[in-house]
Amino acid sequence: MVRNYKRKTKKGSYGAEDLQRALDSVKNDMSLRKAENSFGVSRKTLRGHLQGNVRQVGSNKLGNPVNTFSIKIEQDLVKHIQMMERALFGLTTTDIRRLEFDMTERLHLKHSFNTSSRQAGKDWLSGFLKLHPELIIRVPEATSMNRAVGFNRPKVDQFFTVYEDILTKNAYGPQSIWNMEETGITNVQKPGKMLATKGVRQVGKITSAERGTTVTVICAMNASGSYIPPMLIFPRKRLIDQLMNGAPPGSIGGASASGWIDSTLFHKWLEHFALHTSASISNPKLLIVDGHHSHKTLEAIDFCCNHGIEMITLPPHCTHKMQPLDRTFFKPLKCSYNSAADS
Numbered sequence: 001m002v003r004n005y006k007r008k009t010k011k012g013s014y015g016a017e018d019l020q021r022a023l024d025s026v027k028n029d030m031s032l033r034k035a036e037n038s039f040g041v042s043r044k045t046l047r048g049h050l051q052g053n054v055r056q057v058g059s060n061k062l063g064n065p066v067n068t069f070s071i072k073i074e075q076d077l078v079k080h081i082q083m084m085e086r087a088l089f090g091l092t093t094t095d096i097r098r099l100e101f102d103m104t105e106r107l108h109l110k111h112s113f114n115t116s117s118r119q120a121g122k123d124w125l126s127g128f129l130k131l132h133p134e135l136i137i138r139v140p141e142a143t144s145m146n147r148a149v150g151f152n153r154p155k156v157d158q159f160f161t162v163y164e165d166i167l168t169k170n171a172y173g174p175q176s177i178w179n180m181e182e183t184g185i186t187n188v189q190k191p192g193k194m195l196a197t198k199g200v201r202q203v204g205k206i207t208s209a210e211r212g213t214t215v216t217v218i219c220a221m222n223a224s225g226s227y228i229p230p231m232l233i234f235p236r237k238r239l240i241d242q243l244m245n246g247a248p249p250g251s252i253g254g255a256s257a258s259g260w261i262d263s264t265l266f267h268k269w270l271e272h273f274a275l276h277t278s279a280s281i282s283n284p285k286l287l288i289v290d291g292h293h294s295h296k297t298l299e300a301i302d303f304c305c306n307h308g309i310e311m312i313t314l315p316p317h318c319t320h321k322m323q324p325l326d327r328t329f330f331k332p333l334k335c336s337y338n339s340a341a342d343s
Contacts, residue, residue: 014040023049077103078132085318093137095296102298155315158301170310172286174223178277180269181325182233182261184214186338216260219325220270220287228276231269234261250276266294267303274307282318284306284308290319315320 020313022039026032032043057202080099084091104111104120114119129135164174216233229250234243239255247253252272254265261269279285287304289295291313304311314322320329 003235007029019045019049023044026050029262068269072130073103073107076307078135080298081135084296084301093122093125093295094119095293096128097121099296099298100124100128105153106298122276146213155318159312159315159318159322165285166310170284172284174269175226177223177286177288178220178273179222180220181323182216182218182275182328183325183330183333184259185217185334186214214259218261219329220273221325222277228273231265231272233259233261235263261292261294263294263300264325266292267297267299269293270300270303270307270309273308276304279309281306281308285312287311287323289313291316 018039019041022035022041025038026035026046027050030038032046035046036043077099081091081096083222100120101111101113103263104113111120113124129137142176213235215235218233219227219232221227229248231252231254232244232247233254233256235258236255237257239253244251252268254268256262257266257274273279273287277285285308287309289311294300295311295313303309319326
């Protein structure tokens with residue numbers, strides 16, 4: 001759907017009845033020119049039908065065959081968008097176009113979307129917003145850099161307003177409130193401080209290597225202090241079993257070219273989370289995340305809805321103050337890791 005399409009020709013604007021009447025008239029000795037003027041069907045089209053080059057009267061259609069969403073499916077997409085808005089996920093127009101592409105692929109509908117970028121086009125978005133006026137594109141308020149990246153009261157108040165509403169409606173206990181975060185751990189330990197003779201300019205210590213590889217570790221804990229086994233993501237294309245030797249019991253592994261989490265690995269982690277927490281519709285869990293783009297996929301949303309997992313995101317640029325794992329866990333973890341590697 002083009003945003004403001006204006007028809008450039010009258011090609012195909014006639015109906016099947018007009019075409020049939022024109023053909024009947026030509027067969028009754030009316031000239032092609034007179035039939036064209038009388039019924040609005042071009043002589044070329046009439047000649048093609050008379051010569052048998054068209055299979056069926058009125059069967060030719062303009063444009064590419066495109067399966068459009070039913071009203072119910074579009075309403076489901078609107079509900080997904082509104083649900084993520086309530087959970088403080090800031091959905092951009094690009095995020096919505098990716099959701100549309102994922103839904104179209106899942107339903108095996110024909111489309112002309114960009115398969116390399118895996119998102120619907122801007123024209124589709126324009127048409128979608130016209131059909132659903134309850135959704136609008138809002139321009140963010142211009143904010144200074146210091147305020148945008150700072151820890152400020154409005155953002156925190158907004159989060160806790162939503163958070164309190166969720167707790168009021170669902171009465172989650174501390175064992176059902178989970179916090180998930182990832183961190184990077186290098187395979188080359190950071191040497192600890194050492195005593196040395198005063199005046200010596202450089203003090204050396206042997207490490208496993210001079211330059212290391214960073215492995216992403218995804219951890220999750222609940223408000224009562226319980227943890228689930230972590231997920232380790234290695235910067236490589238394929239995961240080999242040897243990389244998981246010595247990992248904490250119950251841990252799972254993954255691999256990505258960047259070494260960081262992506263939508264596929266996040267879905268795998270959600271399955272791991274649901275298994276270890278027994279999350280279900282009858283045993284719901286609240287999961288607090290940081291709003292990474294991998295958390296916004298259709299697969300992740302559907303999995304959470306089907307397994308009783310309610311996600312809410314922390315305000316941007318506030319995790320260093322509000323993320324419990326960042327505040328209390330990751331630093332002791334890395335210190336213990338370095339000490340174990342030194343010993």
